[in-house]
Amino acid sequence: MTPQAPTHNKAVIFTVDAGWLGYALLAAQRIITLSRPRDFDIIIASLEPLPIPRPLADLGIRNEVLNLNERMRAENLPLRWLPSIAYLRLWLPDIFQDQYDRILYLDADTYLCSPDLSRLFDIDLGPHALAAALDKEHFWQGEKPIIDFENHGIAANRYFNSGVLLIDTSAFAEQGLLAEMLAVNQSGITLKYHDQSLLNMAVQGQFAELSPRWNWQFPNRFPAYTRMARPCLIHFSSNPRPWHGYEKETRFPRPIIETYAGGDTSVPPDRKPLREPLWHQLDNLIGHVQYLPRYLRYMSRHKHPFETRL
Structure with a gap:
C-alpha cells in the first residue's frame, strides 16, 4: 500500500497487529489529548488492515497497511516469542522517507505524560540517524557491556531501548541502516534481544x-x-502492565490502571486494583534505598528532558 499524503512533515508511528491495536489506540488518543501543539501525524502501521474507530479516525489517527509480509519472510527474521510485526519498525524510515523528515516510533505500551511531545521532534541528533534512551539494563549493569555486544565482541558501551525511537529518515537511508540490520541477521548470529539488538548492532x-x-x-x-523522575513518556516494557491491574498485584497508580480498563466491561465498576501485601511494599521500599545511587547515576546523564548526549 502506498502511504497516504501526509498532513505534516513528521509523524508518530506505532506498528501493531490486531492483538495490540487497542493499546496503540489508547496511547495515540492520549497523545492527541495532551500534545500542544499537535503538529505531527499519527499512524498505526500494520501488515494487515486494522479498524480505526470513527471517532479516533476523525481525530486524525489512521491505519497504513504496509505490504511487507513476503519481504519479511524472505529475510528469515528470528521470531521465537516475537510476532513478525515487531520487525516492521525496521522498514519505517525506508517506506516513509518521502513523506516525513522525522518519525517518532513508539511501542504500543507507552503512555504520554507531557504536553511537549512536539518539541521532542526538534532535538539535536548531531550526525546520528536516530535518538533513543539507554536500555534499563544500563541501570542495573552500569558500564558493563550489554550481553549481545559482549557476545559478539562489540566494544560500544551504549545500548538503547527500541520502544521509543526518534528517526531522521534521510540520515537513516544515507547511512544504510536497514541494509546493515538485514546483513547482521543474515550472518546467522544469535541475539538475546532480537529486533532491538539488530538496531543496536547497526549503529554500535x-x-x-x-x-x-x-x-x-x-x-x-x-x-x-517514577514520581521523582517526572517522566515525559512511560514505557510499560515488561509484565505486569497496567491492564493486568485487576488480575495481578501491581504498584501502578490507580488512575492509570483504570485508564487501561476503561473499555473492559468484565471489570465491575466497584472493583479495586489488586495491591501487594504490606511486607512486599516494605521490601520494595528497601529496594528503593538500596538502588538510589544507581538511580542518581542513571538520571545524572541529562540535565533537562530535551538534552541529548551525542
Whole structure:
C-alpha cells in the first residue's frame, strides 16, 4: 500500500497487529489529548488492515497497511516469542522517507505524560540517524557491556531501548541502516534481544542519547523513582502492565490502571486494583534505598528532558 499524503512533515508511528491495536489506540488518543501543539501525524502501521474507530479516525489517527509480509519472510527474521510485526519498525524510515523528515516510533505500551511531545521532534541528533534512551539494563549493569555486544565482541558501551525511537529518515537511508540490520541477521548470529539488538548492532553506540524521562522503563519496579523522575513518556516494557491491574498485584497508580480498563466491561465498576501485601511494599521500599545511587547515576546523564548526549 502506498502511504497516504501526509498532513505534516513528521509523524508518530506505532506498528501493531490486531492483538495490540487497542493499546496503540489508547496511547495515540492520549497523545492527541495532551500534545500542544499537535503538529505531527499519527499512524498505526500494520501488515494487515486494522479498524480505526470513527471517532479516533476523525481525530486524525489512521491505519497504513504496509505490504511487507513476503519481504519479511524472505529475510528469515528470528521470531521465537516475537510476532513478525515487531520487525516492521525496521522498514519505517525506508517506506516513509518521502513523506516525513522525522518519525517518532513508539511501542504500543507507552503512555504520554507531557504536553511537549512536539518539541521532542526538534532535538539535536548531531550526525546520528536516530535518538533513543539507554536500555534499563544500563541501570542495573552500569558500564558493563550489554550481553549481545559482549557476545559478539562489540566494544560500544551504549545500548538503547527500541520502544521509543526518534528517526531522521534521510540520515537513516544515507547511512544504510536497514541494509546493515538485514546483513547482521543474515550472518546467522544469535541475539538475546532480537529486533532491538539488530538496531543496536547497526549503529554500535552511535546514536543521540535521550533523557530517560522520554522512555521511563521502571513504573512498576520503582514507583517512588517514577514520581521523582517526572517522566515525559512511560514505557510499560515488561509484565505486569497496567491492564493486568485487576488480575495481578501491581504498584501502578490507580488512575492509570483504570485508564487501561476503561473499555473492559468484565471489570465491575466497584472493583479495586489488586495491591501487594504490606511486607512486599516494605521490601520494595528497601529496594528503593538500596538502588538510589544507581538511580542518581542513571538520571545524572541529562540535565533537562530535551538534552541529548551525542
